[in-house]
Amino acid sequence: METFRVHILGCSSAMPTLKHHPACQVLNVRDKLFMIDCGEGAQTQLRRYGINFSRISAIFLSHLHGDHVFGLPGLISTFSMLGRTQSLHIYAPDDLGSVLGPWLDFFCPGLEFDVVCHQVNPATHSIVYEDRSLSVSTLPLSHRIACCGYRFDEKPLLPHIRRDMIDYLHIPTYAIQGIKEGAGWIDGEGKEWPSEALTRPAAPPRSYAYCSDTQYLPGLAALVKEVSLLYHEATFASTEALRARQTCHSTAAQAAQVARDAHARRLLIGHFSARYTDETPLLDEAKAVFPDTLLANEGLALDIE
């Protein structure tokens, strides 16, 4: 099975603690790495968990609050020291270039790679990145400033060829790719075998949705429908529901409601307030609504199924 795995490098909220680092994740899609948010210390966390700097091709930022961004200058400096030449693409729902550009000009003169800032529209659900194996779309969120989540959808894989049928019908190698792509085969007796009879379906495409920071948005469920893994912020427990509303954050129960309404396969909660030294109450609260819930933690590497 091709890799589709999320690494949690930081899951604190704005005030970092000794237990949790600021927001940062890496999604590994067939060994191409996508960073999601880049809190202070991101580069140290990459090193701690043995993640290859050179495979990071793009960074998706949910919003431009410092705890999601302040790891960028150090990471970009280190990319430079490591001899990076490949362009770095950064997606953000605001004009990151106008604020990051002058810092890089000052602190990283003579960078040997381009840092390309893409301003995405946080108000729409639209595709902002695509390659052979993946498409990434924005998820409108509601926070104190422009903010969006991202949905990562694996592209459907071609079906597997059935070796037994190939042998039985003496199908030549040159025809196999076409059959995987849907063509039929006419045998020596003129009988037509459809593609489906000659292949086994590939595993269904996997998906990951990152939703942080946001207040509870009932409408979000429709956009993350049937996602394989939903990461949803759960800054507070329900006992702090008022504080959650005031600060445009979610409770663990609200995160679970989104997962339940979306029929997500699994839910991963994070972005914990520094007030919780033990997040078990947040987990229990979410599980009461959506049993298949996990707590994020630094170092967690989760294969998405």
Add this chain to the structure above:
Amino acid sequence: METFRVHILGCSSAMPTLKHHPACQVLNVRDKLFMIDCGEGAQTQLRRYGINFSRISAIFLSHLHGDHVFGLPGLISTFSMLGRTQSLHIYAPDDLGSVLGPWLDFFCPGLEFDVVCHQVNPATHSIVYEDRSLSVSTLPLSHRIACCGYRFDEKPLLPHIRRDMIDYLHIPTYAIQGIKEGAGWIDGEGKEWPSEALTRPAAPPRSYAYCSDTQYLPGLAALVKEVSLLYHEATFASTEALRARQTCHSTAAQAAQVARDAHARRLLIGHFSARYTDETPLLDEAKAVFPDTLLANEGLALDIE
């Protein structure tokens, strides 16, 4: 004895490792804290070593390379979240304000305290800060960009009053401060007792010099003469002397030469290249020139005598 202590929070060179954090120290002078350099993760290191954020009154930056600066945005954000109102003074040998200001305007709007950037002249040895107990002066260094060290000089303490003499001569309380400040006392029989006969000298004032980053500067010894503790960068061993010269850094032996020529009391070396997983060779090399040498390490808290 009043506190005069340095805490090492980071002593790596530009490439952070899992062993060492980027440059950052805190000098505690009678419970007023002065940060020296502010590499990425400074705020986490403060928390790790239980240093009180609110007592930090000023930050002295040696130069504006990222590994000495990138902790500032996160630290200032956290100061804000902790409700700081006291001005934060930052000294740097370049126009920090023009590059930090726009970042703070963007990421920390509505700060409830002033961040005051002072541009110091790195080419002169002159006092840039003074309070009741301390004066801080710049030390011209030679690096790839404008760079200076800082010398922290404790102001002389008043001598201690001799209780036995006070009792013997029946000296009233109101006269004691004057005697400590140098006045004599005439007893009932007209005999004059000089201040020195009525007091014991205070401990001699202590001093700390921070010299990083710099190539070997023989003339530096005169400016750090008889310093109680000299922190001098020792990025490389002598086997890498050429690389040290090319990158405007020092070897451990060169750091020790400065300490020896200055008749420093002790030497602390740091700013280690990431190539050294064990710094014992650097320590041995320095000790061969200046025996009273110590290795910096994160978490080291050293009382300066």
